Amino acid sequence: MSQVPSNPDVVVIGAGAAGIGAGIGLLRHGVSFAIVEAKQRVGGRAYSESSSLGHLWDQGCHWFHTADRNVLRAIADKIGHGYRKEPYEGGFKAFQDGRWEDVSVDDAYVWTMLEHIAAEGAKADVSAESLLDRSHPGYSAIRHWCQLMQSHDPEDISAKDVNSYLDTHINLAVRDGYGALVARLANGLPIRLDTAARRIAVTGSGVAVETDAGTLRAAACIVAVPARMMERERIAFAPGLPPALQDAFSNVPMGHCEKVAVAFDAPVLSELGVGYADVLEDKAAGLPPLNIEVHPFGRPILVAHMGGSAVAEMTPEDRLDLFGRAVTRAFGADVSRRITHRTTTSWTADPFINGAYSCAKPGKAHLRAVFDEPVHDRVFLAGEHVHRYFHATAHGAYETGLAAAARAARLLGRPVLADEPEWLPPNHL
């Protein structure tokens, strides 16, 4: 990190992908800035670590979604940050009715229905649930995938918002860590960690941002905190937030998604021969469906995802117990006994995140556009929730940071440069 200026032109709040994108955009425009970050680390929902499992894994974002249109994938190429070049290397298997199947009928149904929801969303802003058949044998699997992809239950998902997402179906896992990539981009930026912003006062000539470490005055502010922080008014605004924006935060809320992961003493599941395993629902055992990444990049770990409202009700112990039972059921007690480490994320419980990612409620997809509007002329929002077609992603968040930086530069009267999203300062990394 570099020296944080005491009188910056712009204050950026939050050092996730969006805040870091904003910082790099401001650097490119020659605008002085300070980033304040509440946590003791950068990256926000982009967080790679190896201490909990003894192997590198990502607690938050892990895939370059829409990788052929993904600015962070392009930056990874530029700076030599490793990722898988082929989607779904290793293929799928599903555990169903007590045995493994190479091709699961429910998988085919899931992908058909996900396409159906997106296609119907082009016609009407209905709920995803209204497009599903509850009596179909694949219902629990499609429900589970909706919960993973949107972090909400299907009844709370706007099909139109799903439709607005630009998906080229190329999703590439980041070998060297997605969080580690975002942290690399933060290198050298003026970031003050462990410093939460508490209040933003806007006047005709500038902003005063009250933080845990005093007040920063600037001409403009970029607010790059999770949507839930704004919905719950964790940062006070004077004057208050416009009602249209409050309405948008209530109706395009963050849902819930957590990961559970275990490590073994060695890659015990190599003979399964797949990269991804669906362990489908077992009603009798009270187990919901789980999608598990098996030994990513040869690491002896399993990573499972759970999403939707039920996840918010579960304690970390509940999640670990549920996953442990699924591992025993699908892979056997001998495999379970070789587990050496277990861990789970706590995104919903995290006081500065409070959820997973945003999705509009049925009938409310149009409100996402409100996030794009300046607040009291001098405050610009950035973050995954702001992007019109890459919402819920890290690369989308980064792009909104770049866009907010260009707007702040314009407000300051600086010439706005043509877009160059992959730009990095010389010697930055």
Ligand SMILES: Cc1cc2nc3c(=O)[nH]c(=O)nc-3n(C[C@H](O)[C@H](O)[C@H](O)COP(=O)(O)OP(=O)(O)OC[C@H]3O[C@@H](n4cnc5c(N)ncnc54)[C@H](O)[C@@H]3O)c2cc1C
């Ligand atoms: C489990 C999970 C899996 C995911 N998988 C993927 C994936 O595979 N691919 C993908 O592209 N995306 C994925 N995502 C989504 C992606 O991680 C997010 O969309 C993206 O990282 C959000 O970036 P952001 O900058 O908008 O917000 P954040 O990363 O949340 O950053 C916001 C920052 O603001 C800080 N902050 C909050 N309040 C304050 C305050 N008052 N003052 C100062 N700082 C504050 C926070 O501490 C945080 O660091 C996943 C998310 C989750 C939770």
